[in-house]
Amino acid sequence: MLEESSVNETLSRHKVDVTVVEQAVRASHAALGKLQKSDGHWVFELxxxxxxxxxxxxxxxxxxxxxxxxxxxxxxxxxxxxxxxxxxxxxxxxxxxxxxxxxxxxxxxxxxxxxxxxxxxxxxxxxxxxxxxxxxxxxxxxxxxxxxxxxxxxxxxxxxxxxxxxxxxxxxxxxxxxxxxxxxxxxxxxxxxxxxxxxxxxxxxxxxxxxxxxxxxxxxxxxxxxxxxxxxxxxxxxxxxxxxxxxxxxxxxxxxxxxxxxxxxxxxxxxxxxxxxxxxxxxxxxxxxxxxxxxxxxxxxxxxxxxxxxxxxxxxxQPCVSPVWDTGLSSLAMLEASTGNRGVMPAETMTALKKAASWLRERQILDVKGDWAINTPDLRPGGWAFQYENDYYPDVDDTAVVGMLLHRIDPEENHTAIERAREWIIGMQSSNGGWGAFDIDNDLEVLNHIPFSDHGALLDPPTVDVSARCISFLSQLGHPEDREVIRRGLDYIRSEQEENGSWFGRWGTNYIYGTWSVLCALNIAGIRHDDPMVERAVAWLESVQNDDGGWGEDCASYEGAAPGVYKTSLPTQTAWATLGLMAVGRRDSEAVRRGMAYLMQEQDEQGEWHEAPYNAVGFPKVFYLRYHGYKQFFPLMALSRYRNLADSNSGQVEFGF
Missing domain, CATH: 1.50.10.20 (Glycosyltransferase)
Incomplete structure (x- = not known):
């Protein structure tokens, strides 16, 4: 681990010397890069x-x-x-x-x-x-x-x-x-x-x-x-x-x-x-x-x-495998780490990312109309599945993440894949403005009360975290004709904010995950950082920061426990919280600096992080998940974002993830 005194000293000044941050980024970038498969993809235990x-x-x-x-x-x-x-x-x-x-x-x-x-x-x-x-x-x-x-x-x-x-x-x-x-x-x-x-x-x-x-x-x-x-x-x-x-x-x-x-x-x-x-x-x-x-x-x-x-x-x-999700998120973290004047071996990284992009393009589902087409028979396929092969069931979240990645790597080379993904994402918007994971308007709630559904998860209604990712993707592309789609999505998100200022995380644990997802989307969609919705979310995130500078939340928050609270801080949760705060202009806040210090203190000599708690959910109160890759690529993304904003003239996050 990095020396705690050095980290604290480096981060205590208003104008931060990012040398120590750069050291942490380089170590993490190298560690994650070593885990890439020979054909270009990443996959972690689930x-x-x-x-x-x-x-x-x-x-x-x-x-x-x-x-x-x-x-x-x-x-x-x-x-x-x-x-x-x-x-x-x-x-x-x-x-x-x-x-x-x-x-x-x-x-x-x-x-x-x-x-x-x-x-x-x-x-x-x-x-x-x-x-x-x-x-x-x-x-x-x-x-x-x-x-x-x-x-x-x-x-x-x-x-x-x-x-x-x-x-x-x-x-x-x-x-x-x-x-x-x-x-x-x-x-x-x-x-x-x-x-x-x-x-x-x-x-x-x-x-x-x-x-x-x-x-x-x-x-x-x-x-x-x-x-x-x-x-x-x-x-x-x-x-x-x-x-x-x-x-x-x-x-x-x-x-x-x-x-x-x-x-x-x-x-x-x-x-x-x-x-x-x-x-x-x-x-x-x-x-x-x-x-x-x-x-x-x-x-x-x-x-x-x-x-x-x-x-x-x-x-x-495992309940399933997650190669497309892992590859998209790992690649975004690697790309973030190689961006800016202090980038880490950009040529070598771009070669690796081009390989990942090629692997992903080969898995875009372009010729199978899956079950989603029951509700939208005229919509062309264009999404990605979560797993290696699952053509009848592409999911919206993976598609938005991969679309953002391909656009960032090379919008021209990936133009066809991006546009097919954009078309499919737009066509999958539900009537309330949000997006579900796999289906449209799959929200006949009364079915969750049949005896077979004692787990209460028979449906796939729109959720805030998936909707945020779709808004981020469409906003990143910036097509003027998509503004109405984005506006409807933003209205849905605004209506779903919790009283305490957070957002519920359906597919990740939990309110920290949901709030991070939304703040990234609000930023790239052009919502002002002084919007009351944003300020309430920031206040909530800062209120649940721990004394050691990190954030933590476990699955008990799905079962009535206090949102955004856990007995210890966790690298994944800290990365989400700081990414959310940086998305809305709080990069130089004391909360973010302390979060960076926590991440660097918890990094080991190999550039990796360790955490045991589960960080995602299949069905709240019934089935939870631990993505083993989260603790590696999200902290790398957060540290790289912090460094890159120092190099940016505007200090503004350019992307919605």
Whole structure:
């Protein structure tokens, strides 16, 4: 680490000597550059909680394809991540989560852990204390049903005939988010067949239930988020006895349509390129009698295997991979570091970035109209997916980030790709002026109250952070004809500001992330820095700065904890906060100088940063993420921005990210 006294002395003067900052930038730039792959892209680990690794173990035992060595490494990961409360949390230092704990216990017992071992006894006691496995969420009860631990009556009724409903039908899958459609489609076939896992070791977990499952008469119940929950629970009870009487011709047609839906979207990345849907597809093929050496099965299994992170003593399964996102953000940080009079090896960096740009251009989706086209059939494709391959599900956030990057690297060489991205982004704006991640106007909120959606994340409505990125992209391009699109987006953002001055971060943790995203967009869109909206946001960011000069926030803020507060400062959160403040003219503020000092003090001798807390979210209160790359490229971006603003005649941030 840099000497603390040197850092403080350097940053204490009003006119800062950026020599120490330059040293930190160079070290970080070199460290990040070494992580670039030979073909030009970056990819970092994307870690979730114990749920996905546990489900992976259960999948292998469902299929009877046990891998003892690999499963023991996953077991080591599960044991290490067990909390002091006896169970498993959804993020670092989080509270006990019943569903994650049930799955982790089941997986550990499946690989051979003695139920009377101390860690298993503690887990079992915690599960029973919190209501037992019968109180776990829908997806956990589905896993239990697949192994015969609960009856299928424990699962909300989801007839496969749902796949026949048109877009305008209330319960149509087209009213659900991309991830919901991708997971539900194969799940409907599983629910129709009600298969039983092979379970070669005959492992049971009845000891996790406070009431034996055979004695439970009411599985679909509260707590309800609204009166609609009670209505839908009643509807579930009314429909359930009718499902067996659906005419065979309709049922068989629904199965065919569902299989067609799945296979049309299969690729090297698997269905939807997310673990739950990929695993469901593998189980579907097994119960339909498709041989394991069938190319479709081989492809689906290889996609799942591609999610594994295997180390010397541990292993875990990622929920998905994030190469496009990581490449876009890493490249922006590298580009920022090579900008200005004090730039770091600009020629070498530009060569690396041109390689990244080429890799990204090859992955722009130009000839597949994905599920988003259901609502905008006349819109040409032009986006990027989050993963290596997921053509039916490009996302708006990745597209905006990649578009900004390509424009900064070479607007002429990348002109065609940029304009196709611009066209698609504009076409994906929702009616309220905001942007969702994957769909337009995917906001039929009442669907979040059906029994299947006990996680409350069945939809993909517009969010502030994604909308901010779209505004930044369009503003960076500067087309006069886009002003009305940008204005509507700004109106949406203004309407979403919290009372304390912050903005909620849907896809990153949390209010610091959301506020940083918005302040960057407001700046490049030309909103005055003395606008009351901006001043309130700045005041809030400064109010949650820690005594050590950094900022911190963890996932508890999604669960009612104070926004923008954590027990310690974190490099990623500090980078977001300082980038947000610098975007609106506060580069020379005491808050930003102290933030820079914190980042340099926390940097190690290799030019890297370290942090354990999770920094993103899949579904608030249900599923959280830890992007391992965030702690590397965001601090580099912040330090480089600080240095570059000193070199700039105007002292003004030129870009919206």
């Amino acid at each position: 870690e979730a909680d114990a749920t996905i690794p546990s489900e992976y173990v259960l999948l292998r035992h469902f299929l009877d394809c046990v891998d003892v060595g690999l499963e023991q490494k996953i077991a080591a990961y599960l044991r290490r991540t067990q909390g002091a409360h006896g169970g498993w949390a959804l993020y670092t230092d989080g509270r006990f989560d019943l569903s994650a704990s049930v799955k982790a216990y089941f997986a550990l017992k499946m690989v051979g852990d003695d139920p009377e071992a101390p860690h298993m006894r503690r887990a079992r006691a915690a599960i029973l204390q919190h209501g037992g496995a019968e109180k776990s969420n829908v997806f956990t009860r589905i896993q239990l049903a697949l192994f015969g631990e609960v009856p299928w009556d424990a699962v909300p009724v989801m007839p496969v005939e749902l796949m026949l409903l048109p877009r305008k039908a209330f319960f149509s899958v087209w009213n659900m988010s991309y991830w919901s459609r991708a997971v539900i489609a194969p799940l409907l076939i599983l629910a129709a067949h009600k298969p039983l896992a092979i379970n070669p070791r005959g492992v049971r977990v009845q000891e996790l239930f406070r009431t034996p499952p055979a004695r439970i008469r009411k599985w679909i119940g509260g707590p309800y988020r609204s009166v609609w929950g009670r209505v839908f629970a009643y509807l579930d009870r009314a429909i359930r006895p009718l499902v067996p009487y659906v005419p065979a011709s309709i049922h068989e047609k629904a199965i065919r349509v569902t299989i067609e839906f799945i296979e049309k979207r299969l690729s090297g990345g698997g269905l939807g390129a997310i673990y739950p849907s990929m695993a469901n597809v593998i189980m579907v093929y097994r119960i339909l009698g498709v041989p394991d050496d069938d190319p479709r099965v081989v492809q689906a299994w290889e996609a799942v295997q591609g999610l594994l992170v295997i180390k010397d003593h541990e292993a875990y399964c």
